[in-house]
Amino acid sequence: MLDFIIQQPIIAALVALAGLGVIFGALLGFAAEKFKLEGDPVIDQIDELLPQTQCGQCGFPGCRPYAESIAAGDAINKCPPGGQSTINSIASLLDVPAPELDQEHGQEAEVKSVAYIREDECIGCTKCIQACPVDAILGAAKLMHTVIVDECTGCDLCVEPCPVDCIDMIPVDTGIKQWQWPTPPLPNGLIATDRINSTEPPQGGSSHEDAA
């Protein structure tokens, strides 16, 4: 063996390299089979970021189809319920610049709303039940329907099919428990000498006060 390598170094090297190639090729082939990925993982990641209202405002029948379309190169700014924050997170996931929301598909809602059925007026036609993408409406033919508020995504797809217009979108109660601390303003580039002339009013309602 050693004699052969010393006497025929080129052939020995070729044999060794070919051997290595075969071994690693087999390893790669095995790994490709063993760790095979079904579907495109980026679709799942995008789907994870979308708000799952299933409202169809993007023009696709649900959030997953839109995620698939984004993965195939569609614009990322077609989701009004997700708003700018969703656009930003998809942009950072895909490493592309974040555009503004495409107003063609709707505007970002200031406050979330949920559907509410005026039950006295409901005729029990089940049209809204068929329209609801998340099965959040309860009822049966010729019986009064109602919305399961906790499950409603606020997509408003049930409003249009209602023949007696008894569905309202009402804003979600933002009580004291839902209140969020406001983000303080960014420093506006003051330098020390400006502070004397600063006409900025004191920040009311601030939590922290400096002790004298």
Added chain:
Amino acid sequence: MRQTWVTPGGVHPPENKLQSLKQPIGQLPIPHKLVVPLGQHIGASAIVCVKVGDKVSKGQKIADPSGVVSAAIHAPTSGTISAIEARPVAHSSGMTALCVEITSDGEDKWGSLTGIADFEHTSPRALLSIITEAGIAGMGGAGFPTAVKLNPGFQRPIDTLIINATECEPYITADDALIRERAEGIIEGIRILSHILGNPDNIMIGIEDNKPEAIKALAPHIQDTGINLVSFPTKYPSGGEKQLIYILTGKELPSSKIPADIGMLCINIGTTYAIKRAVVNGEPLISRVTTVTGEACGINRNYDVLIGTPVEHMLEYNNFDAQRCSRVIMGGPMMGFSLTSQKIPIVKTSNCILAPSVEEIPHNEPAQACIRCGMCAEACPASLLPQQLLWYSQAKDHDRLESHNLFDCIECGACSYVCPSNIPLVQHYRSSKSDIKKAQEEKVKSAQARERFEFRQQRIELADKEREAKRAARREAAKLAQASTASNTTADIVAAAQARAATKKASPEQELAKLERAVSSAQMRVQKAQDKLDSALANTETGEKINILTAALSGAQQKLEKANFRLAEHSK
């Protein structure tokens, strides 16, 4: 003297505690109207159990706890329920929440009270239910329902009970005053707690060394009780739960763990006194000691004040000078919040009303850029990196905020206090914390929506498939039927028709009866025709008529013959 440990960071703001300790705890006249909020604690708001117009006695329950983490609410004085509506409450948002308004009748009459003098022979469970019924929630500031905190069923038994008498925040002296005057009751409260927890090995009262009077007052009562009184150097914020545990035991509470996970429990000293009153005297939590202080108040003093007393009522009796006041703060200068209205009532967690003058606590100066001086990192008692957190907070980088342990921030305000650029750091963290919490909630909700949507898709698909299968089956059946008709020939059809006719053929008896009926009816007709002809001949009618009648007669006779022939044929 026991060993104590030193926490990292911390600041030494001016204490300003002496001015409010010159006089003993005072009493205020009962206000005409008291406003009692239903959510004074962490957890679900209580559910009101009285109606407008009801008469209530002092200490009567007016709201039941809703769910496990909640606390009952009681009437602070006797009177009439005059309103149940949303009012501004003690909350950083300045928002309104449901409150019960009681118009006092001035009598301040208790309902019947039943205390337990002999608590040592009462089961811990019974004592816990008394504490629940008395609506006791942590009085140090957070307001966590105490009965839930004490509830057994921990991973491990509690071996260390820590009573928090630190009161590290400037200006506040409510606990100090309470200890000075009611040390005996406090110790009794601690003994009740110890009994509930199955007599833990270590019971410690942690107190800062700036309260010598309080230490002196407690000392005689703790002899031979096994309770250790531990005093340690004053530093803000030693009173944080994690900080106090470290100072007293040298053990660090791991991130996102509660003290019970390491066999400890931390209870505020004011809460222990409330427990004593609930168990021994049977009085629910309807009043607390609150400090009224600040240069804009003529009198700086502690009061035993009824829950629901409006802040303006307290200020009024303390010679409040609105001109000098920069703002009214509930809580201390470090962690308190400015009140948007002076009608806001005192709640179970209000330990201080601070009305400073403008010189004392000036308005916030505008924030400037961070200069990376690192003073905040030195001041942070939780050893976090405040400036790094600020960057991530501004960038809304939630992942990095969490990996830099934002949720270990106790919001003490030490970083903002030392910041030379006046950056409201804590506000940034609070805002980020609520953003992250909201994002997490939304994620849970969207996962739920996705699951429901996918389930619906599957269901619809399944229903479609079933319908399609049914349709296919029906098509198949129709095709089979068609195929069988197409294979018949004309001969077959004739044979089938004959077979059908054969089956339709009546029995011989019926046929005979039918033929006989036909013969008799034919005979009748012949008879009739004969009669008509006879009468015509008798009346000498015209020849034409007679001809017709003769023809009819012969026709009838022919039919009769035919019928007779058929009958004869059949009879053969």
